[in-house]
Amino acid sequence: KIPEATITRLSVYSRYLKDLEKKGVVTISSSEIAEGVGVSSAQVRKDLAYFGEFGTKGVGYNVKDLLSYIRKILGLNKTWNLILIGAGNLGSALVTYQEFKDRGFNIVGVFDNDLVKIGKQIADLKVLPVEDLPDIIEKYDVRIGIIAVPAKAAQSVADVLVKNGIKAILNFAPINIHLPKGIAIQNVDLSIKLEALTFSLTASRQQ
Amino acid sequence: KIPEATITRLSVYSRYLKDLEKKGVVTISSSEIAEGVGVSSAQVRKDLAYFGEFGTKGVGYNVKDLLSYIRKILGLNKTWNLILIGAGNLGSALVTYQEFKDRGFNIVGVFDNDLVKIGKQIADLKVLPVEDLPDIIEKYDVRIGIIAVPAKAAQSVADVLVKNGIKAILNFAPINIHLPKGIAIQNVDLSIKLEALTFSLTASRQQ
Numbered sequence: 001k002i003p004e005a006t007i008t009r010l011s012v013y014s015r016y017l018k019d020l021e022k023k024g025v026v027t028i029s030s031s032e033i034a035e036g037v038g039v040s041s042a043q044v045r046k047d048l049a050y051f052g053e054f055g056t057k058g059v060g061y062n063v064k065d066l067l068s069y070i071r072k073i074l075g076l077n078k079t080w081n082l083i084l085i086g087a088g089n090l091g092s093a094l095v096t097y098q099e100f101k102d103r104g105f106n107i108v109g110v111f112d113n114d115l116v117k118i119g120k121q122i123a124d125l126k127v128l129p130v131e132d133l134p135d136i137i138e139k140y141d142v143r144i145g146i147i148a149v150p151a152k153a154a155q156s157v158a159d160v161l162v163k164n165g166i167k168a169i170l171n172f173a174p175i176n177i178h179l180p181k182g183i184a185i186q187n188v189d190l191s192i193k194l195e196a197l198t199f200s201l202t203a204s205r206q207q
Numbered sequence: 208k209i210p211e212a213t214i215t216r217l218s219v220y221s222r223y224l225k226d227l228e229k230k231g232v233v234t235i236s237s238s239e240i241a242e243g244v245g246v247s248s249a250q251v252r253k254d255l256a257y258f259g260e261f262g263t264k265g266v267g268y269n270v271k272d273l274l275s276y277i278r279k280i281l282g283l284n285k286t287w288n289l290i291l292i293g294a295g296n297l298g299s300a301l302v303t304y305q306e307f308k309d310r311g312f313n314i315v316g317v318f319d320n321d322l323v324k325i326g327k328q329i330a331d332l333k334v335l336p337v338e339d340l341p342d343i344i345e346k347y348d349v350r351i352g353i354i355a356v357p358a359k360a361a362q363s364v365a366d367v368l369v370k371n372g373i374k375a376i377l378n379f380a381p382i383n384i385h386l387p388k389g390i391a392i393q394n395v396d397l398s399i400k401l402e403a404l405t406f407s408l409t410a411s412r413q414q
């Protein structure tokens with residue numbers, strides 16, 4: 001099983017390689033990648049070794065080939081249709097998030113169960129009732145769902161998503177969602193990010 | 208230097224221990240913590256070892272004491288005042304994010320440079336002009352800033368924050384911000400989270 005940290009670093013390597021490709025760099029070594037992203041060259045080689053032998057000893061990697069290979073591993077050589085549940089403050093912001101579109105992630109439907117929100121226009125989408133989920137999932141071959149509902153609703157929403165064929169969830173609700181085996185989940189916990197900052201502030205104060 | 212992954216796991220351990228404390232659990236072993244959060248017990252012991260010797264061999268840790276100790280390390284035994292720059296879609300959502308308040312993170316000021324946004328009411332805050340930053344930072348002893356402006360504005364906003372005494376930044380803009388040594392930063396990259404999901408979807412399809 002490939003460590004999650006390796007997959008995260010693959011995303012980071014791909015962004016760095018994309019930058020290099022734009023600048024016209026043709027070849028790169030693992031130590032140059034390492035320096036570019038801030039990890040050890042041993043880590044870079046270890047991460048890439050999970051996926052096969054590429055690059056030439058003493059020469060390095062071809063930037064275009066390595067980038068294309070990493071993007072293939074991450075499933076980024078295609079666009080993905082997503083649905084979002086919870087047309088509230090966070091959900092409305094996510095619908096407008098340009099970076100998702102730039103990277104091939106298209107939110108094709110946003111859903112809510114509040115009559116006040118249903119029918120409301122958010123960017124180029126109209127908020128739909130949760131009842132319309134199965135149709136949209138089928139019409140757009142959706143496999144990824146974003147959960148932006150309150151914590152107390154998150155588990156039931158996840159159950160509905162899984163029942164309707166969603167295989168991967170990005171969850172913003174501050175709760176651990178229980179899922180059947182084989183359903184991928186990524187939780188976004190902004191407080192953990194802030195705690196990493198307060199750790200730094202506390203640690204430096206004690207020096 | 209303590210690995211970032213260790214600090215993130217400390218946050219995860221503290222949430223698990225808080226849950227146990229609520230349930231009235233008094234003592235816990237590293238393998239029980241490990242099982243509770245999904246890492247190896249060796250990892251738990253390794254993480255805690257950075258911070259000293261606690262717990263009793265063969266007996267385990269006292270839940271209350273360990274929780275209190277970890278919270279102290281993370282700087283969570285106090286409240287923190289934060290400011291937020293960028294009263295747009297994301298910024299407005301973040302101002303209302305209850306989980307921050309529940310964990311002792313208070314957004315005391317939200318700023319923008321758009322005349323249309325300045326003076327607007329968002330929850331219990333009025334959007335202020337960026338010129339008011341120094342006063343608010345001083346008045347509330349603010350050391351953490353949240354950047355929720357577009358990528359092209361993020362570096363200059365970071366420079367203003369640092370110039371005015373901010374020591375730690377939570378950045379949502381999809382750009383690498385350059386900072387002086389000693390300023391802590393945490394970047395939120397939601398696309399990386401989605402790529403971890405598309406990796407799972409792609410990997411499982413290839414089996």
Ligand SMILES: NC(=O)c1ccc[n+]([C@@H]2O[C@H](COP(=O)([O-])OP(=O)(O)OC[C@H]3O[C@@H](n4cnc5c(N)ncnc54)[C@H](O)[C@@H]3O)[C@@H](O)[C@H]2O)c1
Pocket residue numbers: 085086087088089090091111112113114117130147148149150151153156157172173174190300301302303304305306
């Ligand atoms: N606001 C933020 O910046 C922020 C940041 C990180 C995480 N979160 C989390 O994201 C979630 C949403 O936060 P928010 O600030 O947008 O809250 P919100 O109350 O503004 O929005 C929640 C929306 O979900 C809808 N909803 C509730 N139950 C539903 C259900 N069963 N089916 C479909 N829709 C349902 C509500 O009608 C509402 O429109 C919360 O769990 C919050 O903790 C919010």
Ligand SMILES: NC(=O)c1ccc[n+]([C@@H]2O[C@H](COP(=O)([O-])OP(=O)(O)OC[C@H]3O[C@@H](n4cnc5c(N)ncnc54)[C@H](O)[C@@H]3O)[C@@H](O)[C@H]2O)c1
Pocket residue numbers: 093094095096097098099292293294295296297298318319320321324337354355356357358360363364379380381397
């Ligand atoms: N929308 C999302 O869900 C989301 C998610 C993750 C990250 N982000 C990132 O967060 C940032 C904000 O996204 P958004 O959707 O809220 O955009 P937005 O355009 O709605 O908001 C940006 C706000 O920043 C203000 N601003 C611009 N330059 C400024 C400056 N120099 N000083 C002070 N204020 C300034 C603008 O006036 C505007 O109100 C972007 O970098 C975006 O990529 C957004």
